[in-house]
Amino acid sequence: MNYNFREIEAKWQKYWADNQTFKAHNESDKPKYYVLDMFPYPSGAGLHVGHPLGYIASDIYARYKRHKGFNVLHPMGYDSFGLPAEQYAIQTGQHPAITTEVNIKRYREQMDQLGFSFDWSREVRTSDPKYYKWTQWVFIQLFNSWYDKKTDKAEDITDLISIFEKEGNTNVEALCDDDTPAFTAEKWASFSDKTKQEVLLKYRLTYLADAEVNWCPALGTVLANDEVVNGVSERGGHPVIRKKMTQWMMRITAYAQRLLDGLDTIDWPQPLKDSQTNWIGRSEGAHVEFKVQNSNDTIPVFTTRPDTIFGVSFMTLAPEHELVAKITTPGQKEVVDAYVEATAKRSERDRMADVKTISGVFTGGFAEHPFTKEPIPIWIGDYVLASYGTGAVMAVPCGDQRDYDFAKHFNIPIPNIFDGVDISEEAFADKATTIIGNSDFLNGLSYKEATKKIIEELEKIGQGEGKINYRLRDAVFSRQRYWGEPFPVYYVDGMPQMIADEHLPLELPEVEKYLPTETGEPPLGNATVWAWNTETNAVVENEKIDHTSVFPLELNTMPGWAGSSQYFNRYMDSQNSEAIYSQEAIDYWQDVDLYIGGSEHATGHLLYSRFWQKFLFDMGIAPKKEFAKKLINQGMITGTSALIYRVLGFKDKFVSKTFRNKFVHEMDEEVVRKIRNFVQLEQGTLAFQELHVDVSLVNPSNELDIEGLRKWQPEYEKADFLLEDGKYIVGREIEKMSKRWFNVVNPDAICEEYGADSLRLYEMFLGPLEQSKPWNTAGISGVYSFLKKLWKLYTSIDDSEPTADNLKALHKTIKKVEEDIENFSFNTSVSTFMICVNELTAQKCSSNAILEPLAIVISPYAPHIAEELWEKLGHSESISEASFPKFEEKYLVESSKEYPISFNGKMRFKLELPLDMDKNDIEAAVMAHEKTQAQLKGRTPKKVIVVPGKIVNIVG
Numbered sequence: 001m002n003y004n005f006r007e008i009e010a011k012w013q014k015y016w017a018d019n020q021t022f023k024a025h026n027e028s029d030k031p032k033y034y035v036l037d038m039f040p041y042p043s044g045a046g047l048h049v050g051h052p053l054g055y056i057a058s059d060i061y062a063r064y065k066r067h068k069g070f071n072v073l074h075p076m077g078y079d080s081f082g083l084p085a086e087q088y089a090i091q092t093g094q095h096p097a098i099t100t101e102v103n104i105k106r107y108r109e110q111m112d113q114l115g116f117s118f119d120w121s122r123e124v125r126t127s128d129p130k131y132y133k134w135t136q137w138v139f140i141q142l143f144n145s146w147y148d149k150k151t152d153k154a155e156d157i158t159d160l161i162s163i164f165e166k167e168g169n170t171n172v173e174a175l176c177d178d179d180t181p182a183f184t185a186e187k188w189a190s191f192s193d194k195t196k197q198e199v200l201l202k203y204r205l206t207y208l209a210d211a212e213v214n215w216c217p218a219l220g221t222v223l224a225n226d227e228v229v230n231g232v233s234e235r236g237g238h239p240v241i242r243k244k245m246t247q248w249m250m251r252i253t254a255y256a257q258r259l260l261d262g263l264d265t266i267d268w269p270q271p272l273k274d275s276q277t278n279w280i281g282r283s284e285g286a287h288v289e290f291k292v293q294n295s296n297d298t299i300p301v302f303t304t305r306p307d308t309i310f311g312v313s314f315m316t317l318a319p320e321h322e323l324v325a326k327i328t329t330p331g332q333k334e335v336v337d338a339y340v341e342a343t344a345k346r347s348e349r350d351r352m353a354d355v356k357t358i359s360g361v362f363t364g365g366f367a368e369h370p371f372t373k374e375p376i377p378i379w380i381g382d383y384v385l386a387s388y389g390t391g392a393v394m395a396v397p398c399g400d401q402r403d404y405d406f407a408k409h410f411n412i413p414i415p416n417i418f419d420g421v422d423i424s425e426e427a428f429a430d431k432a433t434t435i436i437g438n439s440d441f442l443n444g445l446s447y448k449e450a451t452k453k454i455i456e457e458l459e460k461i462g463q464g465e466g467k468i469n470y471r472l473r474d475a476v477f478s479r480q481r482y483w484g485e486p487f488p489v490y491y492v493d494g495m496p497q498m499i500a501d502e503h504l505p506l507e508l509p510e511v512e513k514y515l516p517t518e519t520g521e522p523p524l525g526n527a528t529v530w531a532w533n534t535e536t537n538a539v540v541e542n543e544k545i546d547h548t549s550v551f552p553l554e555l556n557t558m559p560g561w562a563g564s565s566q567y568f569n570r571y572m573d574s575q576n577s578e579a580i581y582s583q584e585a586i587d588y589w590q591d592v593d594l595y596i597g598g599s600e601h602a603t604g605h606l607l608y609s610r611f612w613q614k615f616l617f618d619m620g621i622a623p624k625k626e627f628a629k630k631l632i633n634q635g636m637i638t639g640t641s642a643l644i645y646r647v648l649g650f651k652d653k654f655v656s657k658t659f660r661n662k663f664v665h666e667m668d669e670e671v672v673r674k675i676r677n678f679v680q681l682e683q684g685t686l687a688f689q690e691l692h693v694d695v696s697l698v699n700p701s702n703e704l705d706i707e708g709l710r711k712w713q714p715e716y717e718k719a720d721f722l723l724e725d726g727k728y729i730v731g732r733e734i735e736k737m738s739k740r741w742f743n744v745v746n747p748d749a750i751c752e753e754y755g756a757d758s759l760r761l762y763e764m765f766l767g768p769l770e771q772s773k774p775w776n777t778a779g780i781s782g783v784y785s786f787l788k789k790l791w792k793l794y795t796s797i798d799d800s801e802p803t804a805d806n807l808k809a810l811h812k813t814i815k816k817v818e819e820d821i822e823n824f825s826f827n828t829s830v831s832t833f834m835i836c837v838n839e840l841t842a843q844k845c846s847s848n849a850i851l852e853p854l855a856i857v858i859s860p861y862a863p864h865i866a867e868e869l870w871e872k873l874g875h876s877e878s879i880s881e882a883s884f885p886k887f888e889e890k891y892l893v894e895s896s897k898e899y900p901i902s903f904n905g906k907m908r909f910k911l912e913l914p915l916d917m918d919k920n921d922i923e924a925a926v927m928a929h930e931k932t933q934a935q936l937k938g939r940t941p942k943k944v945i946v947v948p949g950k951i952v953n954i955v956g
Helices: 005-019 052-067 083-092 096-113 129-143 157-167 185-190 193-201 252-265 270-280 306-311 330-343 348-353 401-409 425-435 447-460 567-573 583-589 605-618 657-666 669-679 706-712 747-754 756-765 777-793 804-822 826-842 848-858 863-872 919-928 930-936
Strands: 032-037 071-073 145-148 153-156 206-216 221-223 241-250 282-292 298-303 314-317 361-368 375-380 392-395 464-470 489-492 495-498 531-533 538-540 550-552 594-597 631-633 637-647 653-655 688-693 720-722 731-736 896-903 906-914 943-947 951-955
Touching: 005 096, 005 747, 005 756, 005 863, 032 052, 032 583, 052 071, 052 594, 052 756, 052 804, 083 096, 096 747, 129 145, 129 206, 129 495, 129 567, 129 605, 145 157, 153 157, 153 605, 157 185, 157 193, 193 495, 252 270, 252 282, 252 464, 252 605, 270 605, 282 306, 282 447, 298 306, 298 314, 298 392, 306 447, 314 401, 330 361, 330 375, 392 401, 447 464, 489 550, 567 583, 567 605, 637 657, 637 669, 653 657, 653 669, 657 669, 657 688, 669 720, 747 756, 747 777, 756 777, 756 826, 756 863, 777 826, 777 863, 804 826, 804 848, 826 848, 848 863, 896 919, 896 930, 906 919, 906 930, 919 930, 919 943, 919 951, 930 951
Parallel strands: 032 071, 032 594, 314 375, 594 631, 653 720, 896 951
Antiparallel strands: 145 153, 206 221, 206 241, 282 298, 282 361, 282 464, 314 392, 361 375, 489 495, 531 538, 531 550, 637 653, 637 688, 637 731, 896 906, 943 951
16 A cells, blocks of 8 residues: 555544644643744745744644643744735735735645644634734733832832822832923822823833834835835835834833843743843943033933043934934034935944944034033934934043044044053053043042942032943834724823723724825824724714714824734633633643744844733733743755846846856856857946846756746846857855745645655754755655655554564664654654664564554654554554653663674674673683584684673684
8 A cells, every 4th residue: 555645644634623633721630831833924925845944843842742741732823914915905905804814824724734733723813803902902001000110010000190199209210201300299289181191101111202213105104123124125125214203112121121131031042042132232331411512401321431431522413313403503504404314214223234434414512521511522423323322422532443433534633641541441440540630539540439439420410320221222112004903092182092991902994095194194094984982982983073072093003013922822812802811721821831933033022022921920910921931943944046147237138157157257258258249249347137036947957947937027028048058057046945036945836746744854854943954855755755664664563572673673763752852853853763664674573562652753743644554553543642652771771792703803703692691601602603613614723712792703
């Protein structure tokens, strides 16, 4: 009977679905184990073979844990809000929900085809109102909370109001806006209701503020930093500018230290922890206030080296700093305005990455040194960011290379006293007198003593204090998009009000157009039924807005990370309509035991999720401070791209790889002549542009299907090709597998030709999980051959007693595979399976006692064939319910030794003898053997050398 993987895989996928084989239960006597994959976005392109890598690894572990007696939760859902679906809607007019549903159906088919043991009864979608009801609910909890430094946790806003009513805010230690005014209880009582709300917004954990954002006019929305590449939108390549807009913000800075401390308690990859540590950016130093000359304004600066304050030669503000317009003198206004406009077109990421370019403009204004009262020129430069620190730096050319380069470039005077002086912390003690020569109170102090003294002196004059600063900024939480979670917010007299919990979800309205309105409002501004009636607690027509009982609703939507910041908790009780999850569910599942996903989410999803988790813990909603104990970043499966070479300046002229390479690298005269004749160019420069083409148009010999290329995209219909030996040879390059590079391999085709079990095994076989590895479809045939050999091994099964060799092969495999899975070394397990099957085949093993446990050991990796073999062995229940075989050391303990028997140093035959034989018994057994007698031919040897456990050598 042949191995018909198509029938087998379809049969068991249906069985698992019909019987809900992998459904987890919130009540069980078994210990729990929660395995989670990162939330996928269901794109229209579907999965390529790189996507399932992490899913296969998590599935192997989930299946293994079931075999080990755990109640395993292994859920799956979709991060289904997002910009791509909205852009498709703009282009086609099709509602994003329709597109998303089609994409999800495609994803589900592909994931089912790969045999994943997901509990589909818990599926969630961020775009489902039943799900985003709870995203809105968490937002409301954040709005109704503040951060108390004394308790070091979030507290209910009503507690803060009580404090204000009794004693004002003088004794309140809270994370709040820097411009929060001080007031007494009497003053609070005198505030209008609107003023009280404005003050409370300065304390709430989610609040409204004017923020610098990445604004993309073409897309009509704010973009996150990771959605901007080289100053343009990652999607569509549209220009992005920096713009100040009123946005909802998340006060993640309140949790900065706890986010740092929590990294020590979780088993996450160190590079990922380092990314978060650097992103949070804790530093100790001083807050210094520099007064602006001829003004009541001050410029706040944070510095980690307050001891260098006497080395300040100038100040640099971020071009978007709020004081730039006020400080700039009339004579400098034109050049400053031009510089600010140019900077707005560059993303923060580009500005941070550009360490070579020196640019800036003098504002014409001056600040005053806190101690010397000397004037300090104020410049602006794009290397200073408004979102980092205070948006201003005190420039000390002798202590900072960039400040020094800036000063030299613009001929800003540098005091001679600092020439050649090293002001590093280590050297400070020796150089203090030289550096601080004009400051009596610092002479002779060490670096630490000088830092402390400077801070004390700043506090005395009211121009500074010691401070711990974080690079982390509060997170922008608004998007000017349609396809996102609506805010449960309406506005009374311009102040935000929350819709009561019992009236959630607030569902997205229908709109005719998904673009911003003609007046620049977000897409929800196109909705005609988008107002809140406070009497009926329902959404009504905009025309009914009377600002008495009917009020306008928020027009922005939440960002993509909103729905993915608590989905792991919702999975625990995803169908609960009364609560985000029941107490019983959260008490049982607690947290994620194993989380597998990409490292690219280090400072996005993973940081925001940790923030939400800590907040929910503070509120007594989540039981753990961290949501995932262990995290593994799977590596990338790279693709082999195909490149063609266009002659620059000639739209339809392409040269084969060899011609291009010989021209570029060798300047071969014959090749140069051929190319010039080809494009009919006698003089002028020749250069080439690399273009990606679909890898399906290229055969294994790297030959391009030219006619296929012409049909593939219209731009190649009239293409002319300079061939080599009648063929066009493409270039090859190993790159990230992406539809952008046309180098994706569809898993559907692999499953159709080789089966899902082959694909699963091959992806694990490619290399260690955490490392990137190139895909090569040709290599999968070896794994497929192994599965056929495994199938053949089960052709004849009986109840015969297993041999010692059978047992050794099996238990060697059990031991290795168990160790591999526990260590996530899945690639070496595949090799172990191959060795075991080869050994058992050579031993002609047919024993049920061996083949039954072997099927269980292989089943996490190749579940379809394992289920079929299990049934063939006479079992009626799923193999997933079987216990993992127990390794027994005794079967690997050697009881005999195969001795090489040598005559005068030359090995003539081998003889297996018990290991417990002593020298005399070994010698007697060897001498009595017929092969020994045949070699000696009646002669008596001079001596017999016996080394127990090693060799026997007969001399003479």
